[in-house]
Amino acid sequence: ETGVTQTPRHLVMGMTNKKSLKCEQHLGHNAMYWYKQSAKKPLELMFVYNFKEQTENNSVPSRFSPECPNSSHLFLHLHTLQPEDSALYLCASSLGGTMNTEAFFGQGTRLTVV
Amino acid sequence: SQQGEEDPQALSIQEGENATMNCSYKTSINNLQWYRQNSGRGLVHLILIRSNEREKHSGRLRVTLDTSKKSSSLLITASRAADTASYFCATDARGGRRALTFGSGTRLQVQP
Numbered sequence: 001e002t003g004v005t006q007t008p009r010h011l012v013m014g015m016t017n018k019k020s021l022k023c024e025q026h027l028g029h030n031a032m033y034w035y036k037q038s039a040k041k042p043l044e045l046m047f048v049y050n051f052k053e054q055t056e057n058n059s060v061p062s063r064f065s066p067e068c069p070n071s072s073h074l075f076l077h078l079h080t081l082q083p084e085d086s087a088l089y090l091c092a093s094s095l096g097g098t099m100n101t102e103a104f105f106g107q108g109t110r111l112t113v114v
Numbered sequence: 115s116q117q118g119e120e121d122p123q124a125l126s127i128q129e130g131e132n133a134t135m136n137c138s139y140k141t142s143i144n145n146l147q148w149y150r151q152n153s154g155r156g157l158v159h160l161i162l163i164r165s166n167e168r169e170k171h172s173g174r175l176r177v178t179l180d181t182s183k184k185s186s187s188l189l190i191t192a193s194r195a196a197d198t199a200s201y202f203c204a205t206d207a208r209g210g211r212r213a214l215t216f217g218s219g220t221r222l223q224v225q226p
Binding site (some may be wrong): 002003006033035040041042043045047056086089092101102103104105106107108110 | 147149154155156157158159162185190202204213214215216219
């Protein structure tokens with residue numbers, strides 16, 4: 001257990017569905033991140049939040065919509081996804097606004113878009 | 115192109131042998147970190163080395179950093195079957211985005 005919890009662990013959704021991924025940490029961290037991990041590709045940074053404010057959007061399509069209501073919770077809202085969006089979605093948190101300390105990752109949500 | 119790229123992509127060794135993985139990166143960094151990932155799971159932090167450090171140890175792990183060559187290596191000594199996993203280097207780029215940039219990873223298989 002890293003202290004970062006992601007739900008659900010697995011999700012299968014149709015291209016017309018709307019679903020949300022949830023990430024929660026109670027480590028007292030102020031920065032939270034969404035990464036996408038596709039097969040045989042490096043982890044891709046999607047979004048960064050510092051003190052609940054989005055500080056990075058790595059040119060992510062608008063069908064992915066993040067939400068950070070407080071420093072402990074991070075959501076990724078999904079709608080009208082494509083099959084190529086199938087991947088492992090990883091949430092991470094770190095103490096400060098820059099990753100000059102270690103990052104703590106959740107176990108990920110394995111997303112399959114059919 | 116990726117900031118961190120690991121070499122080799124895959125490595126298979128016998129239990130008890132040492133495993134060495136290399137990482138190259140392109141820009142100046144504040145620190146470089148190594149992570150481990152078991153299949154389909156989250157990443158676990160192993161070790162962080164700062165740009166002004168050259169070598170760091172943690173248990174059976176030894177990490178080196180050569181900022182002049184923009185490279186790092188991770189050595190796992192006396193490997194065990196439980197070390198089987200993917201290993202990633204990640205860089206915190208100086209003046210860059212406020213997040214780690216990961217390489218493609220090295221898949222390590224330790225045969226019992």
